[in-house]
């Protein structure tokens with residue numbers, strides 16, 4: 001179905017979506033990141049916009065075009081992503097965290113390129129844990145007052161249902177979406193497992209944009225004040 005025929009179930013709502021990987025620098029030219037393509041998050045931002053929302057897309061380093069009508073904020077690190085999200089969610093009613101945030105970053109960042117010292121020994125890298133963006137936003141005053149509906153994503157390599165249930169509770173969020181394996185990156189199709197307080201529901205394999213539209217409809221139904 002084309003965009004103009006999408007029901008405007010999110011008209012007047014502000015939505016913030018995170019997408020892509022983060023990049024955690026160790027020196028001016030190197031860092032650690034992961035293979036997240038950002039496609040699912042970009043599809044969700046597009047679907048939310050088509051559904052009438054004002055959408056801010058907080059994107060890590062990805063090579064994807066900005067969906068039409070969406071405000072994009074580019075970031076590199078998890079710390080930058082957190083700041084952008086805290087800012088953007090201040091007047092939002094939905095937060096959807098699809099980003100594959102690096103769990104750790106190098107404990108310090110060298111101002112200059114780290115050089116081989118000729119000893120044949122590799123440098124020791126120390127890591128510290130990054131802030132949990134979803135957890136932080138879900139614990140904000142706005143979310144705890146029930147005015148910001150938070151949605152998480154999870155990719156697990158085993159035991160999806162059990163891990164997804166536990167993760168939903170640990171993050172204190174109403175809805176967690178599991179990527180149904182196998183773990184693949186950059187594909188255009190996906191299938192999703194929706195986990196909420198009631199139980200689980202599967203959205204069968206489909207193109208990411210179709211899934212994103214279904215997910216937007218599922219979220220709209222769960223908002224406070226929505227007509228069932």
Ligand code: CTP
Nearest residue numbers: 097098099101130131132133134152153154155
């Ligand atoms: N997330 C986040 N900030 C982090 C880590 C994760 O916002 N520092 C969000 C992700 O965007 C996703 C959800 O939390 O929506 C779950 O991410 P995941 O990596 O599956 O969970 P973790 O809590 O990091 O646990 P682990 O990787 O150990 O399974």
Ligand code: CA
Nearest residue numbers: 100101102103
């Ligand atoms: Ca993680």
